Amino acid sequence: MRLAVVGAGAVGRSVLELAAEYGHSVVAIADSESATVDPDGLDPATVLARKDDEGRVGSADPAEALDAAYDALVEATPTTLGDAEPGFSHAVAALERDRHVVLANKGPVAERYSDLRAAERASAGEVRFEATVGGAIPAISTIEDFGPDHITAARGVLNGTANFILTRMAAEGLDYEHVLAEAQDLGVAEADPSFDVQGTDAALKCVIMANVLSGNGEFTLADAEVEGIEGVPGSALELAAEDGRTVRLIGEATREGVRVGPRLIPEHGTLAVSGTRNIVQIETTHAGRLNLSGRGAGGPETATAVLSDVGRLG
Amino acid sequence: MSDARAHTVRLELTDEPGELLNALAPIADNGGNLLSIYHERGNLTPRGRIPVEVDLECAPERFPGIVEALRDAGINVIQAGEERYAEEVSVVLVGPLIETDLSDTLRWFEECANLSVLDFSLSAPEDDRPSARLRLAAQANGVSEALKRVRELAAEKGLLVIEPQLEREVEA
Numbered sequence: 086m087r088l089a090v091v092g093a094g095a096v097g098r099s100v101l102e103l104a105a106e107y108g109h110s111v112v113a114i115a116d117s118e119s120a121t122v123d124p125d126g127l128d129p130a131t132v133l134a135r136k137d138d139e140g141r142v143g144s145a146d147p148a149e150a151l152d153a154a155y156d157a158l159v160e161a162t163p164t165t166l167g168d169a170e171p172g173f174s175h176a177v178a179a180l181e182r183d184r185h186v187v188l189a190n191k192g193p194v195a196e197r198y199s200d201l202r203a204a205e206r207a208s209a210g211e212v213r214f215e216a217t218v219g220g221a222i223p224a225i226s227t228i229e230d231f232g233p234d235h236i237t238a239a240r241g242v243l244n245g246t247a248n249f250i251l252t253r254m255a256a257e258g259l260d261y262e263h264v265l266a267e268a269q270d271l272g273v274a275e276a277d278p279s280f281d282v283q284g285t286d287a288a289l290k291c292v293i294m295a296n297v298l299s300g301n302g303e304f305t306l307a308d309a310e311v312e313g314i315e316g317v318p319g320s321a322l323e324l325a326a327e328d329g330r331t332v333r334l335i336g337e338a339t340r341e342g343v344r345v346g347p348r349l350i351p352e353h354g355t356l357a358v359s360g361t362r363n364i365v366q367i368e369t370t371h372a373g374r375l376n377l378s379g380r381g382a383g384g385p386e387t388a389t390a391v392l393s394d395v396g397r398l399g
Numbered sequence: 400m401s402d403a404r405a406h407t408v409r410l411e412l413t414d415e416p417g418e419l420l421n422a423l424a425p426i427a428d429n430g431g432n433l434l435s436i437y438h439e440r441g442n443l444t445p446r447g448r449i450p451v452e453v454d455l456e457c458a459p460e461r462f463p464g465i466v467e468a469l470r471d472a473g474i475n476v477i478q479a480g481e482e483r484y485a486e487e488v489s490v491v492l493v494g495p496l497i498e499t500d501l502s503d504t505l506r507w508f509e510e511c512a513n514l515s516v517l518d519f520s521l522s523a524p525e526d527d528r529p530s531a532r533l534r535l536a537a538q539a540n541g542v543s544e545a546l547k548r549v550r551e552l553a554a555e556k557g558l559l560v561i562e563p564q565l566e567r568e569v570e571a
Contacts, residue, residue, distance in 0.1 A: 240564075260527060316559045320522035321491045324532040325561070327520060328489055335564050348564040349489055356564060 089113040092161035095384030115150035157185035164191040180208035189216040195289040198302030216390035220381040240337040245361030246281035247334040283313035287336040294338035312346035409478040411448040425468035431455040491561040499556040
């Protein structure tokens with residue numbers, strides 16, 4: 086397939102680099118200021134060298150990437166809340182041209198799911214978004230394969246930053262501020278970690294799963310009950326450990342809604358993944374519980390999910 | 400967490416050798432696990448028999464079979480009922496526990512009809528917020544309700560609740 090990639094961050098770059106290995110070509114890529122288009126396929130090394138040297142992928146207008154001759158648009162711009170722009174408009178622009186859309190951007194799927202599905206119904210194109218939940222973990226496609234009617238809940242550890250902090254606090258007996266600073270030094274946490282530690286990121290992923298489970302896309306972040314980990318002191322982790330338990334930021338999605346918060350779990354239980362590892366637990370009606378664990382973030386990991394979606398397109 | 404629940408049965412036994420063993424065999428034979436036996440030898444029921452209270456644990460679906468087996472064995476079963484879940488649940492509360500009157504918080508739990516505090520542990524380091532861990536016993540089908548009430552108390556007192564992630568299916 087011919088791909089157009091919007092967004093040249095870690096995910097967009099990795100899609101550009103890995104597409105050929107999956108039998109696809111990238112005919113256009115855009116960042117926020119520029120684009121480069123080549124109907125014969127772009128050379129990843131050339132484009133990325135330019136991005137590194139000049140801070141832009143090309144000299145064309147970003148809109149030209151949306152107009153290029155591609156089969157599927159890969160939307161990998163940063164997640165925004167509320168109207169989920171500009172990601173939402175990018176997706177709609179591709180659907181209006183009867184092209185497929187593969188999202189790595191959580192905003193449109195979490196905040197405007199029913200609008201997105203409406204645009205998809207009016208289009209010959211299809212929308213996929215595996216990469217929005219748990220990086221390389223095939224959470225969405227597993228729910229789809231089983232059929233949302235055969236799944237009662239999906240829950241898990243869905244934010245690597247929050248998990249890294251809680252894991253280190255418990256293991257080293259360190260306080261929150263100390264571990265957060267360490268995580269920032271290591272590049273695990275952003276300079277502004279609020280999106281991760283307040284539970285927003287995990288909540289968006291659960292909202293997406295709740296939308297898939299319910300089918301009609303009723304949910305947005307505003308419907309989620311969210312508590313972050315900033316208020317969890319070292320003493321709480323010590324008390325949990327006395328009882329053979331630990332604390333993880335767990336998000337839970339059902340057809341009824343979304344809850345995210347710090348939870349007590351068995352210290353050596355399935356949900357007690359450590360560091361930046363993620364896990365998604367799916368409760369099925371006839372097949373018990375599935376545990377899918379793996380790398381929940383990162384450029385190549387998320388690009389892997391994007392390219393799996395491309396492979397599923399008709 | 401196990402599916403087994405604790406039940407109490409009150410039996411009336413005639414004062415004859417071997418009668419107690421006779422009463423316990425149908426329980427064990429039908430999948431019940433004996434927890435305790437209170438044999439009130441000094442007391443007699445109005446019918447002149449000896450009351451015995453037996454606590455046992457079994458899967459919920461086995462309990463009717465145990466009661467039936469007791470009756471088949473000629474034992475008079477005075478009372479048979481599910482008294483409580485054999486299930487415990489831990490929560491951690493974080494925040495101004497002492498300022499908001501710790502004993503009042505504990506009393507609140509004790510006054511909740513379907514809850515009792517089995518164990519309580521407080522950690523109040525000088526340089527961090529205090530936390531308390533409570534191990535609670537909840538009655539039949541009461542865990543979700545218990546957690547809901549814990550959330551209400553926490554909201555009232557400005558505390559953060561770290562709830563247990565229940566192993567069971569999420570309830571509607």
